[in-house]
Amino acid sequence: MASDIDHTLRRQTPTIALVSIATLAIGIVLFVLNLRYGSVSIPWNEFWDTLLHGDTSTYRTIILDYRLPQAITALLAGIGLSVSGLLMQTLFRNPLADPSLLGISSGASLGVAFVVLLGTATGLSVSTLSLWSTFGVTIAAFLGAFAVLLLILALSSRLRSMVSLVLVGIMIAYIAGSVTDILKFFSQKEGLHSFVIWGMGSFSNVSKAQLPFFAIAVAVGSIGSFLLFKTLNLLLLGERYAENLGVNIRRSSMLIILASGFLTALITAFCGPIAFLGLAVPHIARFLFRSSDHKLLIPATAFLGMDLALFCNLIARLPSFEGNLPINSVTALIGAPIVLWVIFHRQKVLK
Amino acid sequence: MNEVLHTTNLLIGYKGQALMPAIDVSLTEGDIVALAGPNGSGKTTLFKTLSASLKPVGGEVKLFGKDLRDYSPTERSSLFSLVLTEKPDDLFLKVFDIVAAGRYPHLGLLAKLKAEDEQIIYDSLETVGISHLVNRNFVSLSDGEQQKVMISKALVQDTPLIFMDEPAAFLDYPSKIELVNIMHKLSREKHKTILFSSHDLDLLLRHADVMWVVAPQQPLRQGTPKELVDQEIIDEYFKPIVAKDEFFWMK
16 A cells, blocks of 8 residues: 555656756856856956965955856855745746836836936935945845735735736836836936946945855745745645645735846846746756756755856857847847747647 | 535625625535526626625625635635646646645645545546646647546545536537536535536436526526426426527527
8 A cells, every 4th residue: 555655656766856956056166157157257266266276366355356246146156046036936926027117226227317317316426326326226126026925915815816916017017117218318427327337237336344244145036935835836726726825925925026026126126137048947957857846846946047057158258249248138048048938848848 | 414605695796796696605515506597697796606606795704614704815715726727838837747736735735645645636637538648738629627636636636516517518428427426426415516517408408406596687596406397397497598699580
């Protein structure tokens, strides 16, 4: 009898283990490559020397002070955005949902636009602005994103259907977007320039001092998301089934929005609006692991998000490019074909 | 026999508007009860009211002697389970995932399945006859197979009462026969109480122990299928719709 049960209920754990190990291994390799490659080329032997023996090498600053924080920021942002996107896709049962769906990143843009306008309107020169700009912009983006998040949470307690909530989110994004445009219209060239740069996204804005805070916050958001896996699994069955299985829909959707929104707000504040990672990675995870079980899918999405972000960061800094490519164009370039593929694959499977 | 559910002066509807006269019905343990009526007769409204997704306009629903709405969602999850017409549509959702989700109310924070839970899942798959489908993707199954998965989920939930909304709606004839057999097994062997709805004069109705018949603005009538046919209530309740349809074609 027991062997019957084992036989019937056996899951394909060997495949899962294999894919997990591959995902982690690729992550480590990509991480090392992120430290190795960049506009300054470092020979392998000197690279290992610097990494293993520390302070003797002249490349120390480049690797440890510049590339290391950037690589860590990239992997954290990849984890957070991908998990955040997964939560949105499950909550709204929409394969094209992503972290920006509820207007939270538009709120961040609005916050930054305010700083830009205030900076120019109060006559602060660009040099003054740049002194506090990285941190000031981060704070402004975070406040803007969080304001939208709180607004969405307040409204979600009054709305019955998920569709209305998405519509409200999109409308908020439009409002934030148009106010941002108006602010941009009145701001001066220099301010505009820094706004555009922020909008391109970057993993190099998190200073070494801010990194521990950023890491802890991403970890808190991701672990919080993982703890919601039961609710997320039940929501996949549909709202009425979930409710019948003990899910308080209103409270659960608020918790999911809070977890996803917190990660989005945090990462958008530090790295700018990063497109496509949050949309594409959950689909890759579902496909590679052939699963919709969030107990597996959340860690899988996190690690694949780390891989993809590190890969995009590497592409953006290929030695042949002068300086960094805007990270947003790289993520979109890699993410969009994946989303296209998902659309066609979905059609094929549903046939 | 034990009483599972009863209603007193229950008024169902939306925005304070009652759809039909007050309803006084009860469910007895182990019964298969059919809720039948043409489309738009208030079947779904009654169904949703009895399964706590809709507030009654008036009166009360008592489940095991306590008002339905006084239970918490968690408590309700161990008292009745649902089999609905809406289906999960996620591409990578496996049969196992859905059936195991039925066990969630009984599991802890990390949803770890104990040997006992695996036994229950296995038994329910066997009872419904789908253990060979356990690793399949849900969306790749036929309507009949999907229906069985949802019934298996309801079984795993281990509730004394099961609501099935239009369980025969998308099934072909052999699948309907199978469904009847499964319902009998659940009621006679596992003493489950089953309330199912049907908008059609379906073969399922013949196999009900008790029938509730509804029509717009008419009082709910109950009896055994035979009684209701003999009293020509079925004819009366289903006829207006047929007559109206005929009139429509004549115009």
